[in-house]
Amino acid sequence: MPDRTDLALVLTGGSPVVVVETWDEPGFLEMLVQIATQARRDEYRPLFRWAVTDGLQRLDLALEAQPTTADPRDALRHIRAVDKPGIYALLDFHPYLGDPVHVRLLKDIALAARRRRQTVLLVSHRLKLPPELERLAARFEMSLPGEEERARIVQRIAEEWAADSGRPVDIDPHALELLVRNLAGLSTADTERLARNAIIVDGAITASDLPGVMQAKYQLLNRDGVLSYEYDTARFADLGGLSRFKTWLGQRRAAFLGEPEAASLEPPRGVLLVGVQGCGKSLAAKATAGVYGVPLLSLDFGAVYDRYHGESERRLRDSLRMAELMAPCVLWIDEIEKGLASGSGDASGTSQRILGTFLTWLAERRAAVMVVATANDISALPPELVRKGRFDELFFVDLPRREVRQDILEIHLARRGLAPERFDTARLALACEGFSGAELEQAVVSALYAANALGQSPGPGHILAELRRTRPLSVVMRERVAALRAWAEDRTVPAD
Numbered sequence: 001m002p003d004r005t006d007l008a009l010v011l012t013g014g015s016p017v018v019v020v021e022t023w024d025e026p027g028f029l030e031m032l033v034q035i036a037t038q039a040r041r042d043e044y045r046p047l048f049r050w051a052v053t054d055g056l057q058r059l060d061l062a063l064e065a066q067p068t069t070a071d072p073r074d075a076l077r078h079i080r081a082v083d084k085p086g087i088y089a090l091l092d093f094h095p096y097l098g099d100p101v102h103v104r105l106l107k108d109i110a111l112a113a114r115r116r117r118q119t120v121l122l123v124s125h126r127l128k129l130p131p132e133l134e135r136l137a138a139r140f141e142m143s144l145p146g147e148e149e150r151a152r153i154v155q156r157i158a159e160e161w162a163a164d165s166g167r168p169v170d171i172d173p174h175a176l177e178l179l180v181r182n183l184a185g186l187s188t189a190d191t192e193r194l195a196r197n198a199i200i201v202d203g204a205i206t207a208s209d210l211p212g213v214m215q216a217k218y219q220l221l222n223r224d225g226v227l228s229y230e231y232d233t234a235r236f237a238d239l240g241g242l243s244r245f246k247t248w249l250g251q252r253r254a255a256f257l258g259e260p261e262a263a264s265l266e267p268p269r270g271v272l273l274v275g276v277q278g279c280g281k282s283l284a285a286k287a288t289a290g291v292y293g294v295p296l297l298s299l300d301f302g303a304v305y306d307r308y309h310g311e312s313e314r315r316l317r318d319s320l321r322m323a324e325l326m327a328p329c330v331l332w333i334d335e336i337e338k339g340l341a342s343g344s345g346d347a348s349g350t351s352q353r354i355l356g357t358f359l360t361w362l363a364e365r366r367a368a369v370m371v372v373a374t375a376n377d378i379s380a381l382p383p384e385l386v387r388k389g390r391f392d393e394l395f396f397v398d399l400p401r402r403e404v405r406q407d408i409l410e411i412h413l414a415r416r417g418l419a420p421e422r423f424d425t426a427r428l429a430l431a432c433e434g435f436s437g438a439e440l441e442q443a444v445v446s447a448l449y450a451a452n453a454l455g456q457s458p459g460p461g462h463i464l465a466e467l468r469r470t471r472p473l474s475v476v477m478r479e480r481v482a483a484l485r486a487w488a489e490d491r492t493v494p495a496d
């Protein structure tokens with residue numbers, strides 16, 4: 001256990017204040033008690049915990065808490081008055097560090113600590129130390145269980161379950177391997193919990209446990225809320241056209257998932273889909289996750305912004321780290337240009353830094369996070385983003401050609417329980433030149449309403465009537481579409 005050795009060193013090293021940022025408070029305290037109670041007799045120091053609910057309480061002995069020290073100021077005064085060795089773990093003290101009296105009391109304690117052999121541990125999920133204490137403090141970080149350790153944890157949980165229930169856990173070896181991999185980034189306690197959840201349902205570890213594990217993991221990790229977990233993914237069959245994009249993804253699937261036969265291939269890192277609105281860019285992002293069979297996380301660049309200086313980049317970095325912990329996964333950044341719109345003054349400074357942080361990450365990262373970014377408005381797209389080598393490929397999603405229009409009509413008819421054969425879709429596809437996928441879907445939906453209102457069963461005539469009533473995007477936004485195509489000409493490859 002390298003953590004235990006490290007913590008023992010920090011404790012004997014003489015730093016009067018130690019900052020411990022962790023979500024695994026019970027795990028940390030358990031380790032702390034072990035270290036403190038195993039100290040040599042001549043080095044033994046009493047160990048206390050403090051929480052605002054109970055005040056100070058011995059952790060190395062079963063003694064009552066001292067509720068008179070529940071108030072943070074009283075607790076610090078008490079510690080300062082004790083001229084004896086001791087280790088004090090202050091749990092969730094972070095809200096009280098804003099008070100100058102607390103800061104000064106901590107500094108008093110810290111300045112006398114070496115002589116008295118006292119150590120104050122500040123244990124919180126996140127803690128910002130006031131500058132007065134910065135030089136007096138050390139940091140301790142708990143490491144997370146590695147691959148082998150996780151495999152041992154899952155094994156142990158399975159054995160415990162088998163002993164309790166009187167029958168062995170039915171383990172699919174491939175699912176077990178994926179489970180162990182997917183539990184990366186969690187504390188020991190959380191790893192145990194999710195492994196137990198996966199087993200409890202059916203006494204087995206199978207591929208069907210994995211989505212639930214990923215969702216639970218996401219909920220444990222995503223505390224800032226800039227990333228969201230999209231439950232709704234799609235399949236290739238839901239997406240008409242984009243055939244080259246589909247082939248491209250298909251060829252990279254094994255490499256992305258780290259399968260042995262693709263070991264020599266470079267895994268894909270990201271694509272940018274630029275194109276005409278309503279032609280399936282967002283749907284393609286969802287289908288990427290569906291086809292790769294991995295979680296879909298969406299990152300809203302707009303939500304990353306914070307009015308406090310530096311906070312926006314921290315949020316973005318946290319979100320990207322979070323995505324890495326969820327790997328393999330698809331990170332979907334819809335309408336990336338909206339979050340990066342270059343404005344004036346400070347807004348654009350932040351925007352530049354966000355873009356810089358993102359591009360650095362894109363260039364450096366190694367985890368299996370496949371970025372699928374989409375963009376509509378090329379005028380707002382920063383040129384750095386589309387420079388060669390940033391994304392693996394830039395795809396242009398154009399208005400669908402005839403065969404694709406037919407596919408799209410059939411997809412949306414079938415989705416509504418209608419047999420496409422009854423609609424002569426080949427002929428309908430001729431009548432909707434210049435329509436986007438979204439408009440084709442809309443024509444199907446409206447035709448169903450129209451037929452219903454007439455008390456008729458829906459047929460090709462209803463759809464045709466709807467198509468004739470619509471002024472398609474290619475007409476309404478002729479100039480924009482032309483500008484997009486011209487822009488895309490020498491910068492992108494066609495998605496279809």
Ligand SMILES: Nc1ncnc2c1ncn2[C@@H]1O[C@H](COP(=O)(O)OP(=O)(O)OP(=O)(O)O)[C@@H](O)[C@H]1O
Pocket residue numbers: 238239240241275276277278279280281282283284374376408411436437438439441
């Ligand atoms: N190629 C397609 N195949 C099947 N359905 C499509 C296709 N394109 C669009 N649609 C339908 O239109 C809806 C809207 O498409 P989507 O949101 O993917 O377009 P988009 O390119 O992201 O548009 P925007 O630029 O407006 O965000 C989809 O949910 C789907 O129902």
Ligand SMILES: [Mg+2]
Pocket residue numbers: 281282283334374
């Ligand atoms: Mg979209």
